[in-house]
Amino acid sequence: MKKHFLLLLFICSGVFAQTGIDINELKWLPNSHSFWVSSDQNVLVYDVDKLNQSTTVLTGEQLKNSGFNGEVEDLVWNQNKTKVLVYTNSKTVWRAKTKGDYWFFDLATGKGRKLGGNLEASSLMFAKFSNDNENVAYVSKHNIYLENLASGKITPLTTDGTDKIINGTFDWVYEEELAARDGFRWSPDGKSIAYWRVDASETKFHLMINNTDALYPFVVPVEYPKAGEKPSSVKIGVIDIASLKTNWLDIPGEPDNNYLVRMEWTAKDAIMVIQLNRHQNQASIYNCNSQTGKANLIYQEKSAEWIDVFDISSGVYDGFPCQFVDNGKAFLWSSDADGWMHIYKISSDGKKKELITTGNFDAYYKAYNDKTKSIYYISSPKDATQRYLYETNLNSGKTKRVTPEVFEGTNEYEFSTDGSYAKHMNSNINRDFNMRLVSVSDHKKILPKEADVFAKPRRDFSLEKFKVTTVDGVEMDGIMAKPLDFDPNKKYPLFFYVYGEPMACVANDTPYFNEFIDLLIPKGYIGIAMDNRGTPSLKGTKWRKSIYKNIGIINTRDQAMAAKEILKWNFIDSDRVAVHGWSGGGAVTLNLMFQYPDIYKTGVAISAVTDQHFYDNIYTERYMGLPSENEATYVKASPVTYAKNLKGNLLYIHGTGDDNVHYKNAEVLINELIKYDRMFNLMIYPNRSHSIYEGEGTTRHLVDTFIKFIYEKSPPGAK
Template sequence: MKFFRSGSLFLTAVLLILGGYAAKAQRLPTHWTKDGYQYYKITDDGIRILDTRDTSKKTLWISKDMLTPQAGAPLNVKRFSVSADGQKLLINTNTKKVWRYDTRGDYWVYDTNTKKLWQLGKNLPESSLMFAKFSPDGNKVAYVSGHNIYVENLADASVKQLTTDGSTRLINGTFDWAYEEEFGCRDGFRWSPDSKSIAYWQIDASKIKSYLMLNTTDSIYPYVVPVEYPVAGQDPSSCKVGVVDISTGKTNWINTPGDAVQHYIPRMEWTLNSNEIILEQLNRAQTESRVFIGNVSNGTTSLIREEKSNAWIDGKERWNNGDPAGWEWVNNGKEFLWVSEKDGWKHISRVTREGKETLVTKGDYDVISINLIDEASGYIYFMASPDNATQKYLYRIKIAGAAKPERVSPADEPGTHSYDISPNGKVALHNFSNSYTPPASEVVSLPEHKHIGGNVITIDKNAKNKTEFFKVKTVDGIEIDGWMKKPTNFDPHKKYPVVFMVYGEPAAQTVTDTWGAGMNRLYVGNMADDGYIYMSVEGRGAPAPKGTAWRKAIYKNIGIINIRDQAMAAKEILKWPFVDSTRIAVHGWSGGGSSTLNLMFQYPDIYKTGIAVAAVGDQLTYDNIYQERYMGVPVDDEGRAAFIKGSPITYAKNLRGNLLYIHGTGDDNVHYKNAEELINELVKYNRQFELMSYPNRTHSISEGEGTGLHLRTLFTRYLKEHCAPGGR
């Protein structure tokens, strides 16, 4: 019930609610040139090379004419990559969505030496190629089509099919719905360093039951849309890793210990040796992590690292902006970096191939993400915020370790920073915003953090009616962060309605010092101008950099602890003299929709009006990877009891206030079944509510002409009718 991250459709909804925009595709990575000072960028006239040392320099590298086939219009470049020698360009175009992202499409190659442009996989179905990438030597391209892996020789355009058993349920080189949604795993194969082999995942989803969605709008007769979807308590897909030899087409399978069904492999890469791969295995409950090195020749594995937790263990996509790819090797491949919470905080360690660990970062703070390993200078750059969990700053620390990291982000720019650092560690594309300063970007030198190009980031010190950040302590002694946007012409002697925006689950934060905090794009107009106090508070379970105990207090208690923290914070806020306790509303989407329902049902004395969108009403209907990660595996009545206890439908009979429920009938993430279970419970106890079903819309409810405006208008009308704006 999260949205995609880093990724997550949750990001779409939070951006929409907080004032951003709903992204339709993955964020494009920055492709740097070999010297690390320049990078490639798609422009209207082709692909240009931009120079960080002189931002006015924008050299046209590949023109649109060069990207125009003999018969046809110029290629619409959606994404691209460059060969290691910088001589060939791989272009992805004509893309189609696979669940969240447009990862299917056509691929073309342009050779800057021969000036030749040609299409790959021409004999395969249109828009069927996925994750095409150059071999390290630049002579071949591998890709997936129809759940099989192919390799194409660029010299003579010969194509070789490396796997032949792929089907809709036996998946080679990519992943099933659950792996993609919950581990961020999409690209499922890796070239060996010597360009002679490809390591790949094989997912066997043949025993996964299909959820049958009904499409009633796209033809005269409705038809069924099946989605393989393992719900909590059901076995996941079987998973294994193989290495196929390019010349022979033979796959050697890696013998990973344990039941292939009762574990996950969310990470796999090559070591720096073309006869070895390294992978992480999680048990089904995701409470045990094991790292193995696998010998390709004989398929044997050796265990080099093991970790167990009383709660869950986050995979790499949780500390790498949603991307689980890559392995952070240092010391010529003798060691790698690992992020763990074993000491109660998220910290970086160095791990040898023999499993010896050395802590690099130490102290009462969390590493949010690793941005760059700069071995030349001996530093690791990472994001953290030791003093304010709503913000993010760049730090660096010696790879050898140090008592205290060095802050790189400027002290006079409070807010949220992000960096795309050049591989040479000398320059970075720096992005910044806070709640009163719109997003801005510049080029800076590192480690000095001196402005060297682009716009100069300037704090908007004259912003009016700034979003206020505050802390509130609950009756349970829990200190909770929050933000609040007061009415434009706020009068402290009047009482105003409060509208809470909530998420409340481990997938994302809502209380962050970023542009959009205090804004609500689901509202037609301006809430502050209309006289609402708009607010968000964030309790335990949110992935804030506040330590392991904070984040994992929610384990086996989703729907209980997170809901109590929200309600107890609201109870304190209701004591403020300018808050009208008779006009308290709450809204949320996905996991936030679930929280909205639970707040309305469990604490009806506090929340008078709720608008819930695409909510999980019954936790036993949601997918196993997500729900079992945070709630345990419901293998018996005791395990199921926790799921039932935290589910909104358990408390639906307690509804006393005004409830608007919204859901798309084509939601493949949180299925419409949740809406119907909720409806049944509310009807059973004669609890009156309003319902809006959007036919054949997915979890984002973004498809179809007029949908966005209709939803926003509905949201605004209902809020104004049942939680009237203005001071009294």
């Protein structure tokens, strides 16, 4: 139940006038602080230390001469940066364009050719070089293939791939909830490949119906394990390239009752694997021998709630959460077991554990510079709505804030692969986004050369932060939007934007708000977004994990109790109060409308989970436990339980092609509202996914439908 945005409202210009480099397009090379950009199909490489010159490593003419027929969408480099794979003609798998065509180029000769032989066009996934530069491996239709760069010979490394047997990548739920897409890793010597094998044979299909794209309707099946259903059976195999034999890692636990979240080679014959149990409240780290398959437990952590192996709200896929330090004798591990998210150093045998980040504040790991022994992390000890970069040195133990005071607000960093430079984006509710390239240790700006300009945001309303304390003693952060002609002596209609679940915050110090709020506020509304308990604010473990077995319960009450306090403000018209949320926020919207009809008179819920039983097992069980153990809580948390209480004006919106929050949720809710003769408005979008954007005119129609409903049921303008 992720947070979704309908429109992309911010455009951050990062073009460096001196070089013509667009910071938005800058992509880092491996093991360096060099980066590449594509300009008119030419691939240019820059060293941050020598930005006055670039190296053209691949020209449009070379691409054309090889038969290349697409756009340069991405590059995959070998370790010594002498060869490259060009990714193009991509297609979407679930939510990202992770399959396409790859072209191999030897940068010494400039010659290239297409990979994949007779495999289906635009079907290759996650192609990457072996460390000995002899081969490339990739996935196509759930099988892993090896292609020799010298001979062009293609060898299937797995042959049992089907819709249900998935080699080298993952099923829907692993990608959605464990941020796992790329499912294989080369060994350091290039002699073997470790890979995930997902057996979804026992996972039931959720069947979606396509009524519009053919004469007869047809079924679109999605393997989707719902809450209470067992996970797919997952194991890790190691393929020996010479013999083509697979050795399976002997990791304890039932393969269909645990999650193998991450793995990484640590030595020639050693693989580190991170496992979560079914309840996701026990994380186990194993050192596995790739030859014998033996798995040795070196570290284990347990929690009364759940364990975040990685920052689940970061949007980063496939990242390995353990950073090796001290020449591989130890690794960094993040844990909030002591009440705050902290970084620890753990010896490679798991016998010694040392707290690195101290203090009563959260520290979210970002990068490590092996040369300086500096750990970089995001923290904000004083204001949970903001984000700053901090550094702690492993040798000296000294800690400092890296982000200068002038960059008040939310700061994001994309580090070079050696941890020495970063793209830095700063945002604040009172100014536009601004970008720069900086050296990390001293935060010295490399580009652009001009002085930083902190321009006022281009919008026709104002934003301000506030705090509100509920009757339960819960202090919540909020962002409020006001029209520019705001008059405190008049009363305005109120529009709440809610999310409220563990995947995202909405009261951030950023200059954008909710897309619909952006359109409504200038017409004479007050817009408000608040973060309740259970959202990933930097307020410690107790704040974030109080929502355990409480989704739909504690977040609903926090939002409603905070709204009651806001209704006491003199400029609020309590008769015109609207609320809107999408996905998990849609569920909160429904719960607020059904449980607190005296507060919320109008609501628009989009793509909502209406019954907690209907969502996938990894997400739901992580935060709610298993239904068989907590059935009463599942019922209490579900909006459909309270649908009979609807009194206000409800518009419900859903796409029938939603593979995330299925359209089933809509029809079950509709049936319940009909049962109790509750009147409501409905808009269904055929074959649109969770974000409801596909198809000509869709976005405009959705916006117009939304705005028209709000105008009619909660009219704009101060009184």
